[in-house]
Amino acid sequence: MHRPTMHDVAAAAGVSQAVVSLVLNGNHAGRASERTAERVRAAAQELGYRTNLQAKSLKTGVAEILGLVGDEVATSPFSGMMIKGAQDRAWQDHHALLTIDTGGDDRLEAAAIDTMLSHRVRGIVYTAMYHREVHVPDAALDTRAVCLNARDLDERVPSVIPDEVTGGYEATKVLLEAGHTRIGIITIHDALPAAVGRLEGYRRALAEAGIAEDPDLVRPGTGMQSDGDRQTRALLALPEPPTAIFCQNDRTALGAYQTLTAEGLRVPEAMSIVGFDDQDVLRDFFLPPLTTVQLPFAAMGSLAAELLLSGETAPEVHRIRCPLVLRDSVAPPKGS
Template sequence: MAQRPTMHDVAAKAGVSQAVVSLVLSGRYAGRASEATADRIREASADLGYRTNLQAKTLKTGVSEIIGLVGDDVATSPFSGQMIKGAQDRVWEDGNTLMTVDTGGDSLLEAAAIDTLLSHQVRGILYTAMYHKELEVPEAALETRTVALNARDLSGRIPSVVPDDETGGYEATRILLEAGHTRIGMINIFPGEGIPAARDRRRGYERALLEAGITPDPDLLIAGEGIHSSGQEGARALLGLADPATAIFCGNDRTALGAYQEIAAMGLSIPEDVSIVGYDDQDILRDYFHPGLTTVALPFLAMGERAAALVLDPAAPAETHAIPCPVIHRGSVAPPKGR
């Protein structure tokens, strides 16, 4: 087996000292080596096929260039790809690698994953949830720099990054108010609002109505479960009232798809008879909406980037960072019929 090239070999080929090679390959050469020298070292490294010995580097510094991401169902969530990409791109900018572990919600696997990451002396951990929730981060994770992603740490000991769901619910309702609707229903995504996303989106909906001088009507608020059938049942109930809704804010796009189908089954049209606004902007559902669904997007790419920046900054305070949810305007909103 051929012997691996060493840093000494790179230094000899580039005509510099081993110390300069170390500075350039670690990215700490500003003011100590010229760009021409740095380019020559990188070229020599590439020609020789040299790779940094990360294990030796970890032994020397006491920390590896790895950020761990531990999540409950990140491998199966339709949203996690963008969140992981945002985090991965950001840690890579600083020369780190993201190591992802999906625990499937298994507490024993989670504990083992955190223990393994700590044994690798990771630089930090992103403790991630499949959907926006409030939770307590395991004590073991606090042995290194940890940030809660798509979750709020109830203990307040670490930074948390979440979507700004209340403002998102507010903006969704404002779209319908600005179109001229006053009978606006909402089909929420969780009974009893046991998750922050359901609670905050409803708060935003009610705040927008109150600001417009409209008292929220309990008959126009459907609990829902965030599934297709909730949209069907909710739309039927809201449009069957003595004073029916003329517009519906659906707490997620799956609910909106059910509402679309029920409205069509009733012989009505969107947006001529009923306006609809969704939430999530799920790309896997986007092509099923005719006309296209106006919705509020979850900012997973930006959330991943922010959380990664925070885990790389040990001085950042333990605050909650609510990331804005942008509105995506399409064709499902129009003024009320007759206006």
């Protein structure tokens, strides 16, 4: 079967092969009229012509492809929107996104990066399933690289992460503004940047409101639903229980909901709850719907791709605001 060539497009459009090349590469401004360009694009579409990306990459030294390498990005419920955000931004500049999930296997990661470099990708998005600190492999620095949902500990490439501190601050602030002054918090994996940042935001909001932190109200967890159950029971058992709880993720909040229901306590009449993440797989399990802080995965993915496409290489940390999603789990304290 004959594959249409640039020569065929030129003949169909009645122009030279050089004009076809300029138009299809987006470089015709000032060299060919828009009317001519439209004729060339129409001929290419009718003939089913496709640019030879391999030949183009050999000529320019770079392909119209961005690479994305992640530990468990294809299997995590969090990662789909990161990939979509990066893919949509890449597509705006007519780039494809080549994604490889390594499953945390260092050998597969090395092979993935080598494969992407062999394809002459324009840059590599080095992605983590959850917000953490990483060392970007040296091999990835053979092209442009950016960290996504992770901070580069070596400060060699840009990093795009959620603004956990502001998210924790706004989660606590919405409870303060509803009139709560005794606010519990159930944390997640204390060593993680997400846990540290969200706790810092909680403390900042309390300090701003002139409320001293009560250590009894800060309950450790690991982000599991069972921790929400266990630590909500511990908070309820205090001589002076809180009137609201900030759960550092939605799974913990689900455990808190279930405990309160088992104890005959209604949300938000007896206890206000705020979560974090806005996981769509959990959203329908909350009655009433949960007020939470959304992780901005699509915006993060989009910015990571933008940094690669623009050639921005400064090792700056870009913190993306986490929007507060107001639903029905917050009300003034009972009796106020």
